[in-house]
Amino acid sequence: MxxxxxxxxxxxxxxxxxxxxxxxxxxxxxxxxxxxxxxxxxxxxxxxxxxxxxxxxxxxxxxxxxxxxxxxxxxxxxxxxxxxxxxxxxxxxxxxxxxxxxxPGSRVGVDVERIREDLDCLAMAGSMYQPEEVDRLRAADPAGCRTGYFRLWTAKEAYVKTVGVGLAGLRNVLVHEESTAHGTVLSSSSPPGAALPVRWLDVAPGYAAAVVTAAGAS
Structure with a gap:
C-alpha cells in the first residue's frame, strides 16, 4: 500500500x-x-x-x-x-x-459527526476551541456557525487521533484556515506538535468529516 x-x-x-x-x-x-x-x-x-x-x-x-x-x-x-x-x-x-x-510508517486520524441541531455551538466552542476559532464562528450566520463548529470539531478530533493524545488534547488544537501548499493545517500547543494537513470529506447531507495524516502518507 x-x-x-x-x-x-x-x-x-x-x-x-x-x-x-x-x-x-x-x-x-x-x-x-x-x-x-x-x-x-x-x-x-x-x-x-x-x-x-x-x-x-x-x-x-x-x-x-x-x-x-x-x-x-x-x-x-x-x-x-x-x-x-x-x-x-x-x-x-x-x-x-x-x-x-x-x-506503514504513516499515521492517520479520521472523524465523522452528525451535525446536531440541539447543540449550543457557540457555548461549546467557547469552552473547547481557540479564541480565534470562536471569533470566526461568531462572524458567521447561524447555519454557517453550526456547520463550521462541526467542521472544526472533526478536524480537531482527526488530529488528536493521528497524534494519539486523546480527546483531552482537543482544546489545544488550532485550525489554521489560511491557504498553504498543503491546504488547511492544524497544530497543537500542548504537547507541542508539528502542523499537519487536514482534508474535509463529503460523506452525506447533515454530516461533517475530516482526515488528518502525518509522516509519509500521500
Whole structure:
C-alpha cells in the first residue's frame, strides 16, 4: 500500500454473511453491551467492515487480524512474522462510518459527526476551541456557525487521533484556515506538535468529516 485511502460505510445496511463471526470475543462483548438493537447492528457493521478492509489490504483473513493498543489507547494492527502494518483509524456517527488506512510508517486520524441541531455551538466552542476559532464562528450566520463548529470539531478530533493524545488534547488544537501548499493545517500547543494537513470529506447531507495524516502518507 503506497497511499492514503478512505472508505465510507453505510451502517444501516444488512449484515453480511459471517460478519458477526469475524469479530473478536472482545468486539462481540462490546456490541452486546450497547443499549439497542440498532446500536449493536451499527457497531457490528462498522467493525466487521474495518476487518474486511484491513484483511484485504494486508492479505489476511478478517477473523485472524490481531490488534494492540498504544499507551493512550490508540489501536494498531499487529501482523505476524514482523510484517510492517499499515496505520488505520475508524470513526462512526449514527448511520455512517469512515475507515482510513495509511501506508506503514504513516499515521492517520479520521472523524465523522452528525451535525446536531440541539447543540449550543457557540457555548461549546467557547469552552473547547481557540479564541480565534470562536471569533470566526461568531462572524458567521447561524447555519454557517453550526456547520463550521462541526467542521472544526472533526478536524480537531482527526488530529488528536493521528497524534494519539486523546480527546483531552482537543482544546489545544488550532485550525489554521489560511491557504498553504498543503491546504488547511492544524497544530497543537500542548504537547507541542508539528502542523499537519487536514482534508474535509463529503460523506452525506447533515454530516461533517475530516482526515488528518502525518509522516509519509500521500
Amino acid at each position: 503506497t497511499r492514503l485511502r478512505v472508505w465510507k460505510i453505510h451502517l444501516d445496511r444488512p449484515s453480511g454473511p459471517g460478519w458477526w463471526r469475524s469479530l473478536s470475543d472482545t468486539e462481540r462483548e462490546r456490541a452486546r453491551r450497547l443499549g439497542s438493537v440498532r446500536e449493536r447492528h451499527r457497531f457490528t457493521v462498522a467493525h466487521a467492515a474495518l476487518r474486511a478492509i484491513l484483511g484485504e489490504v494486508c492479505g489476511v483473513r478478517a477473523a485472524r487480524l490481531a490488534f494492540g493498543a498504544e499507551d493512550g489507547g490508540r489501536p494498531y494492527l499487529a501482523l505476524p512474522q514482523g510484517r510492517a502494518a499499515p496505520d488505520f483509524n475508524l470513526s462512526h456517527s449514527e448511520e455512517w462510518a469512515l475507515v482510513a488506512v495509511a501506508p
